[in-house]
Amino acid sequence: MSQKRDPGSEPVAESEPHRIEIPHSITVKQLSDIMEVNPIEVIKQLMRGGVMANINQTIDFDTASIIASDFGFEAGLLAKETRGGYQRFGEEDTSLQRPRPSVVTIMGHVDHGKTSLLDAIRQTNVIATEAGSITQHIGAYQVEVNGQRITFLDTPGHEAFTAMRARGAQVTDIAVIVIAADDGMMPQTIEAIDHARAADVPILVAINKIDKPEANPERVKRQLAEKGILIEEWGGDTICVSISAKKRQGIEELLENLLTLAEVMELKANPRRRAIGAIIEAKLDKTKGPLATALIQAGTLKIGDSILAGDTWGRVKAMFNERAKHLRKAEPATPVEIMGLNGVPQVGDTIMAVASDREARSLVQKHHEEKQRGAIIPQRALTLDELFTQIQAGQIRELNIILKTDVQGTIEPIKGSLERLGTEKLRVKVIHSTSGTITESDVMLAIASKGIIIGFNTTTEPGAKRLAEAEGVDIRYYSVIYNLIDDIDMALKGMLQPTYTTVVEGHGEVRAIFSISKKGKAAGVYVTDGKLTRGAQARIMRDGDSVFESTISSLKRFTEDVTEVLTGFECGVGIEGYKDLQIGDIIEAYRKHRG
Numbered sequence: 001m002s003q004k005r006d007p008g009s010e011p012v013a014e015s016e017p018h019r020i021e022i023p024h025s026i027t028v029k030q031l032s033d034i035m036e037v038n039p040i041e042v043i044k045q046l047m048r049g050g051v052m053a054n055i056n057q058t059i060d061f062d063t064a065s066i067i068a069s070d071f072g073f074e075a076g077l078l079a080k081e082t083r084g085g086y087q088r089f090g091e092e093d094t095s096l097q098r099p100r101p102s103v104v105t106i107m108g109h110v111d112h113g114k115t116s117l118l119d120a121i122r123q124t125n126v127i128a129t130e131a132g133s134i135t136q137h138i139g140a141y142q143v144e145v146n147g148q149r150i151t152f153l154d155t156p157g158h159e160a161f162t163a164m165r166a167r168g169a170q171v172t173d174i175a176v177i178v179i180a181a182d183d184g185m186m187p188q189t190i191e192a193i194d195h196a197r198a199a200d201v202p203i204l205v206a207i208n209k210i211d212k213p214e215a216n217p218e219r220v221k222r223q224l225a226e227k228g229i230l231i232e233e234w235g236g237d238t239i240c241v242s243i244s245a246k247k248r249q250g251i252e253e254l255l256e257n258l259l260t261l262a263e264v265m266e267l268k269a270n271p272r273r274r275a276i277g278a279i280i281e282a283k284l285d286k287t288k289g290p291l292a293t294a295l296i297q298a299g300t301l302k303i304g305d306s307i308l309a310g311d312t313w314g315r316v317k318a319m320f321n322e323r324a325k326h327l328r329k330a331e332p333a334t335p336v337e338i339m340g341l342n343g344v345p346q347v348g349d350t351i352m353a354v355a356s357d358r359e360a361r362s363l364v365q366k367h368h369e370e371k372q373r374g375a376i377i378p379q380r381a382l383t384l385d386e387l388f389t390q391i392q393a394g395q396i397r398e399l400n401i402i403l404k405t406d407v408q409g410t411i412e413p414i415k416g417s418l419e420r421l422g423t424e425k426l427r428v429k430v431i432h433s434t435s436g437t438i439t440e441s442d443v444m445l446a447i448a449s450k451g452i453i454i455g456f457n458t459t460t461e462p463g464a465k466r467l468a469e470a471e472g473v474d475i476r477y478y479s480v481i482y483n484l485i486d487d488i489d490m491a492l493k494g495m496l497q498p499t500y501t502t503v504v505e506g507h508g509e510v511r512a513i514f515s516i517s518k519k520g521k522a523a524g525v526y527v528t529d530g531k532l533t534r535g536a537q538a539r540i541m542r543d544g545d546s547v548f549e550s551t552i553s554s555l556k557r558f559t560e561d562v563t564e565v566l567t568g569f570e571c572g573v574g575i576e577g578y579k580d581l582q583i584g585d586i587i588e589a590y591r592k593h594r595g
């Protein structure tokens with residue numbers, strides 16, 4: 001459909017509306033491009049419907065489909081949602097797979113010794129032939145233990161781990177949870193454990209700082225048991241090693257145990273296919289140009305291979321390991337710094353080798369165009385409103401919940417009640433629960449696990465709120481347990497009332513009051529921002545408090561009735577059912593939207 005359309009001019013002639021597919025959310029620009037209409041027309045049409053949006057603003061599917069139908073299109077929901085756009089792994093012939101090293105992330109509470117442990121491992125276990133060379137930070141390193149390699153990601157902490165997962169890249173096989181023996185389990189220890197569990201990554205516990213006189217490893221073991229982690233010594237199956245990162249004690253034992261765990265996991269990959277991996281670090285070097293560290297997950301990357309990563313492409317000119325040694329090839333689980341991409345990819349992007357430079361370039365271009373069109377949209381978390389349709393469609397079997405409360409005491413009763421709501425079709429799983437405000441790390445976990453967040457008598461940190469809004473993560477707030485449980489129950493049964501968000505359209509300040517015959521008084525109002533429209537909902541604010549809520553019943557410019565008045569203009573305003581407007585009152589006009 002190449003003809004430009006204007007809904008205002010004449011009705012659309014075709015009897016069959018043209019069908020377009022649009023994602024869950026789309027920007028005004030993308031929608032205009034798909035319909036091939038001027039974005040200004042789309043913005044105008046949105047305004048007629050009471051939605052003020054600029055060209056880059058995102059609108060939801062419901063709104064977009066109404067606009068689309070105004071322009072003569074029938075909108076369908078784009079069924080397939082992919083994050084990266086590139087397919088990561090095809091069917092793999094298991095007979096071609098070979099054992100590969102494990103990839104380990106170190107997590108734990110701040111100051112419990114994560115960095116010290118990474119340093120200790122790096123220094124005690126240099127790959128024999130490279131001893132003495134100076135290490136550089138490239139995001140990961142490998143060590144050799146009893147002739148076998150282990151890869152450590154050099155950015156410790158569950159935040160980095162979950163951020164990678166949220167971007168669709170899970171590279172870690174094993175999580176080492178470091179707990180200081182003097183301090184014991186702390187909030188971030190629990191968070192780290194929950195994040196690892198949510199990703200189904202096995203845990204190995206390292207009780208650190210045992211050199212300290214106040215060290216109390218037994219207490220840590222008890223605390224672990226209380227958290228449901230039973231160590232081998234106590235009859236469970238979690239490996240637990242006591243170490244001192246500072247005194248370099250227990251490091252060998254820790255590494256040997258990691259090898260044992262890796263062996264049990266039977267980690268394998270096919271080294272003889274085209275390489276595929278994940279970007280774990282990337283930067284622009286003044287002399288070398290873009291440098292990206294990739295963790296190869298399958299296949300072998302070689303010098304001269306044509307590659308692409310996210311929005312970038314190129315050819316492998318040189319590869320280095322963490323000891324700045326030139327590598328000719330990189331096999332599965334090997335981290336390598338790559339020179340040769342034409343830009344800096346993002347952490348979490350998929351990197352893959354392709355047949356030729358031409359293919360790399362055209363795939364990246366195609367991907368870029370699809371992104372522009374809105375055909376590839378970020379995989380977003382599920383909102384509670386959408387839950388039921390997805391359950392019905394059999395698309396989800398588990399509802400992951402992150403629960404944050406004001407006090408520790410309310411966690412267990414809420415968690416218990418929530419988990420009891422589960423049915424055969426759908427399990428309700430509280431993957432993380434602590435007291436405190438909702439943080440960015442909680443939002444990341446919700447994205448990575450496609451979960452929702454419930455705040456009970458708590459609030460959200462500003463950064464976390466922004467992230468949640470941008471990524472479409474549903475955060476629900478409650479202050480009564482019954483309401484919380486009831487809402488989730490209703491959502492599971494498909495009976496949840498839709499929620500509405502309020503969009504403020506503008507403000508006006510009352511500058512004069514005049515009587516108009518018997519009808520009473522009207523207010524002379526100056527529009528300070530946005531616009532006032534007839535029929536909009538209005539809140540009368542006096543000294544910062546809302547004193548009345550109703551609708552704008554009349555709107556006049558001089559003596560003429562008008563439908564809207566924009567910023568910088570004066571108008572006469574009547575409020576339905578309210579006669580006590582005073583000079584200095586602020587009229588806030590708003591509309592409610594479903595969402």
Ligand code: GDP
Nearest residue numbers: 109110111112113114115116208209244245246
């Ligand atoms: P991170 O925040 O978890 O990365 O912790 P760091 O590795 O930075 O360590 C925090 C502090 O604990 C530093 O002052 C370290 O020197 C100290 N530390 C780390 N490991 C040990 C240990 O095994 N014994 C003792 N006594 N101190 C340690």
